[in-house]
Every structure is written in structure tokens, then in C-alpha cells.
Amino acid sequence: PPLAHQLNLDDFALSARHTLSPKALAYYTSAADDLITHRLNSSIFSRILLRPRVLIDIRKVSTETTLLPGHAPSSLPLFIAPAALAKLAHPSGEQGICTAAGSQGIIQCISNNASQTPEEVVADLLADPSNPQRLWWQLYVQADRTKSERMLDRIHKTGKFTAVVLTVDASWPGKREADERLKNTLAAAADNSPTFSASSGHGGEKTLATEGGIGKSLFAGQDMSLVWSDLAWLRSRTKLPIIIKGLQTFEDCVLAAENPHVAGLYLSNHGGRAMDTAPPAVLTLLELRRYAPQILGKKPIFVDGGIRRGTDVLKCLCLGATAVGIGRAALFGLSGYGPAGVERTIQILREEIEGGMKLLGVHSVDELGSRHVNTADVDGL
Numbered sequence: 001p002p003l004a005h006q007l008n009l010d011d012f013a014l015s016a017r018h019t020l021s022p023k024a025l026a027y028y029t030s031a032a033d034d035l036i037t038h039r040l041n042s043s044i045f046s047r048i049l050l051r052p053r054v055l056i057d058i059r060k061v062s063t064e065t066t067l068l069p070g071h072a073p074s075s076l077p078l079f080i081a082p083a084a085l086a087k088l089a090h091p092s093g094e095q096g097i098c099t100a101a102g103s104q105g106i107i108q109c110i111s112n113n114a115s116q117t118p119e120e121v122v123a124d125l126l127a128d129p130s131n132p133q134r135l136w137w138q139l140y141v142q143a144d145r146t147k148s149e150r151m152l153d154r155i156h157k158t159g160k161f162t163a164v165v166l167t168v169d170a171s172w173p174g175k176r177e178a179d180e181r182l183k184n185t186l187a188a189a190a191d192n193s194p195t196f197s198a199s200s201g202h203g204g205e206k207t208l209a210t211e212g213g214i215g216k217s218l219f220a221g222q223d224m225s226l227v228w229s230d231l232a233w234l235r236s237r238t239k240l241p242i243i244i245k246g247l248q249t250f251e252d253c254v255l256a257a258e259n260p261h262v263a264g265l266y267l268s269n270h271g272g273r274a275m276d277t278a279p280p281a282v283l284t285l286l287e288l289r290r291y292a293p294q295i296l297g298k299k300p301i302f303v304d305g306g307i308r309r310g311t312d313v314l315k316c317l318c319l320g321a322t323a324v325g326i327g328r329a330a331l332f333g334l335s336g337y338g339p340a341g342v343e344r345t346i347q348i349l350r351e352e353i354e355g356g357m358k359l360l361g362v363h364s365v366d367e368l369g370s371r372h373v374n375t376a377d378v379d380g381l
């Protein structure tokens with residue numbers, strides 16, 4: 001359908017079913033085991049209610065916020081989560097998403113397993129030094145650490161990345177059966193992403209493995225021995241703020257909050273693609289409120305998983321998130337439409353977030369708090 005007919009994120013998800021190749025669709029939409037966490041990520045939001053206040057002058061509302069202290073503001077409490085292999089959605093790939101994120105004034109986090117090299121993704125920014133757009137880089141530490149070190153050096157050299165997001169919830173590949181079933185079209189997938197190995201730092205592989213699905217083949221080479229004390233190593237290799245992605249319990253959030261090397265906490269279950277029946281990020285936020293409230297407000301908290309509506313974003317912010325990521329939604333927006341589709345996806349969320357703030361009676365992102373949500377239905381979970 002024409003782009004203007006796409007009214008919400010579900011519309012994009014639906015049309016992506018027709019524009020993506022069967023293999024890309026299986027890889028993007030798949031999640032672990034029985035998809036319980038994947039489905040709960042979205043459905044949990046229907047069990048959290050908003051508490052709108054009325055008779056408040058809402059002519060002036062600002063969605064602007066700062067994701068990390070001292071960093072340039074983001075036009076929205078929203079960012080693009082790292083997702084591998086964007087070229088499977090559209091030839092413009094991660095660079096296409098970058099264009100959209102830039103025009104919308106939000107941060108994009110580039111995956112360790114992007115289908116383009118970091119230099120390719122930021123080529124337009126390198127060509128125009130006056131362009132203020134910045135990105136984040138997501139890291140999977142490789143068993144051969146020198147590969148990760150070399151990649152970090154390249155990231156630094158571009159001067160365009162302002163944070164490193166260390167993903168820790170996929171220390172073992174989730175069992176994504178939809179991805180694993182469609183083995184025979186992997187060659188086509190590899191054709192769509194000839195450079196993924198360059199940005200993954202795996203080495204010279206030019207094609208994806210033909211067994212076990214894309215997810216498992218991308219996992220090859222990852223360091224399974226990584227522990228908290230390795231953050232000292234990462235600190236020694238980068239001066240950028242380090243964000244830990246994939247926190248799923250209040251206990252780990254406390255460890256991250258207390259760790260001097262950690263600048264931000266990123267609550268995520270990998271879009272339900274790693275541990276099935278792991279909790280949605282909003283439940284981890286509720287755990288924090290209950291068991292470790294001292295953490296809230298200490299360091300920035302990022303969340304993702306299942307975001308389909310502006311109200312979903314607002315609920316996360318009310319429960320303590322600084323900003324909220326979208327994973328699949330950006331890929332679906334890119335599919336069939338290129339950068340314009342991602343731009344419209346962000347624009348839709350912008351209108352929903354801004355409209356939601358008006359109906360809630362708040363003027364700024366900072367004003368959103370637990371008094372704006374009713375979590376009675378999920379408090380016992």
C-alpha cells in the first residue's frame with residue numbers, strides 16, 4: 001500500500017509479510033521456543049493502564065529528552081535498537097535506517113552483525129562534518145578478543161559513535177525454529193548481506209552457514225566466557241559510555257548500576273529471541289520499583305521489546321525508562337519503502353507519543369511518573 005495509508009506499526013508489520021523474502025521474514029519475526037516472551041512483550045502493555053489528568057493546558061508539549069548525560073538531546077524518548085542484517089529488508093540496509101533516524105533526530109544503534117560496515121553506515125555523515133547525527137554501536141564480544149578490539153578501533157576512528165552497547169542476553173543462541181526450518185534459502189540471504197562478516201568481526205566468511213538458521217550462524221565466534229569483571233577490559237578499549245543490554249532481573253540491574261564502568265542499563269529480552277519465558281522489560285522495571293528503587297534515576301535506563309504504540313512508550317517512561325527502543329518495527333518500516341518507511345514509522349510513534357502526553361496532561365517527558373499508570377493487574381507477576 002502507499003506509504004500514506006500506513007497508519008500504525010501493525011500496518012507495516014502486515015505489509016512486510018508481502019515484501020520480505022520468506023527467509024528474511026522467518027529470521028526477522030522468529031523468536032525462541034514457544035514465543036511466550038515474544039508475545040508477552042506486546043500483550044503485557046494491554047494490562048497496564050494509563051491515568052489521564054484533565055483540565056491542564058496542553059498547548060505546549062515537548063517530547064525532547066536526553067539519553068545520556070552530556071549528550072545531544074534526542075527529539076523523542078525513542079531509539080532504534082540494534083538488529084542484524086537490515087539489507088535483508090531493503091538494499092539501503094542500516095544506512096537507510098540511519099538516514100531516517102537522522103532526519104527524525106533520534107539515535108540508531110548499529111548491530112555488531114550489521115549487513116554493512118560501520119564506515120558504510122556513516123558514509124554520509126563522514127562526507128558532511130557539519131551533520132550532528134550520532135549513533136551507538138552494539139558489541140558482541142568475540143572469543144578472539146582482538147577482533148572486537150579491532151572493530152572498536154574502527155568505531156572510534158569514525159568519530160560518529162557516542163556509546164557502546166554490550167549485549168549480554170544472547171550468550172547462547174535462542175532456539176528460533178521458524179528461522180531454523182527455512183534452511184534451503186540461506187544462499188539467497190547471504191547474497192543480500194555480503195559484508196556482514198566484516199562488521200561482525202568473525203573473519204573471512206563470505207556466506208552464512210547453511211545449518212541451524214541465520215541466528216545460530218551469526219552466533220559463531222562469540223565469547224561464551226564473558227563475565228562482569230571483563231568490563232574492565234572493555235573499559236580499557238573504549239572511552240565511550242558503556243551500556244549493558246539484556247538485563248532481565250533486578251539483581252543484575254543492581255550489579256550494573258553499581259559497576260563504575262557502566263553508564264546505562266538496557267532492560268531487554270532480545271525481542272523474545274533468547275530465553276523464552278523471560279520477563280518483558282516492563283516487569284523488570286516493576287521489579288526495580290519494588291526491590292531496588294534506589295536504582296531508579298541513578299543511571300539512564302533503556303528498554304525494548306514489543307513496542308507497537310506511543311502508549312507503550314509512555315508506560316515504560318512512567319515506570320522509570322529514559323528511552324525506549326524499537327527492533328523489528330524499524331526493519332518492517334524499511335522493508336518495501338526504504339528510509340521513507342522508517343521515517344514514517346518514527347513519525348507515527350512521534351504523533352502517538354505527543355498525543356498521548358497531551359491526553360495524559362503532561363508537558364515534558366520528565367513529568368511522566370508512576371502516578372500516570374495503574375499496574376495493579378501485573379503487580380503480582
Ligand code: FNR
Pocket residue numbers: 027028029041081082083084111112113138167245268269270271272273304305306307325326327328329
Ligand atoms: C535483534 N536484536 C539484536 N540485539 C542485539 O543486541 N544485537 C543484534 O545483532 C540483534 N539482532 C536482531 C535481529 C533481529 C532480526 C531482531 C528482531 C532483533 C534484538 C533487538 O535489539 C531488540 O532487543 C528487539 O528487537 C526488541 O524487540 P522488538 O522491538 O523487535 O519487539
